[in-house]
Amino acid sequence: MSWTVILKRPETTTYVVKDSIWNKAGGEGMDTILDLERKLQRKLTLDDFDDSPANWNPNTLNDLKNTYPETYEVLMDRIGGIEGTKKLAEEYLKRTAKFPNRFSKTPANELEAKKLIGERLQ
Numbered sequence: 001m002s003w004t005v006i007l008k009r010p011e012t013t014t015y016v017v018k019d020s021i022w023n024k025a026g027g028e029g030m031d032t033i034l035d036l037e038r039k040l041q042r043k044l045t046l047d048d049f050d051d052s053p054a055n056w057n058p059n060t061l062n063d064l065k066n067t068y069p070e071t072y073e074v075l076m077d078r079i080g081g082i083e084g085t086k087k088l089a090e091e092y093l094k095r096t097a098k099f100p101n102r103f104s105k106t107p108a109n110e111l112e113a114k115k116l117i118g119e120r121l122q
Contacts, residue, residue, distance in 0.1 A: 014064070015075055016052035017044065033074050044078045051091035053109045055079065058116060089113035 015033055022030075025039035037043055049055050055075070065072040079085060093113050095105055113119075 014054045014060075015071075016050040016054050017048050018050050021048045032071060033078060046079045046084045046087065049079055049084075049088060051088045051095065053092065053112070056085040056088040056092065056116065057109060057112050058085075059112065061085070086117045089116045093117075093119075 017036065021036075021040070021044070025036055030036040030039060033044060054060055056079075061072065061075075064075070076084075079088065090113070092105070093110065
């Protein structure tokens with residue numbers, strides 16, 4: 001199982017870290033941010049997270065907040081709240097349409113990223 005798999009078990013939440021962070025921790029058995037931090041023996045920071053919409057898209061984060069409020073709080077703490085989500089959204093907008101082994105850039109997520117960072121919509 002890789003970090004791109006969205007696990008369907010009820011105790012599992014979705015978050016996406018950079019490949020190097022995931023691999024450093026062993027790549028398995030990290031269903032929550034706290035699991036990953038235990039394996040790394042440190043707290044995650046904004047720089048550890050990928051620019052995946054799972055980490056910044058307001059719709060996704062709202063679902064996470066409603067379903068797993070504790071996990072939402074941990075994620076927001078580690079990425080630095082709304083400012084962190086904006087930075088990740090800005091990184092998302094800078095990426096080319098496709099990267100190997102990464103989520104594709106979509107028009108819907110581009111629109112959400114632009115709204116989040118307050119970019120003027122055309």
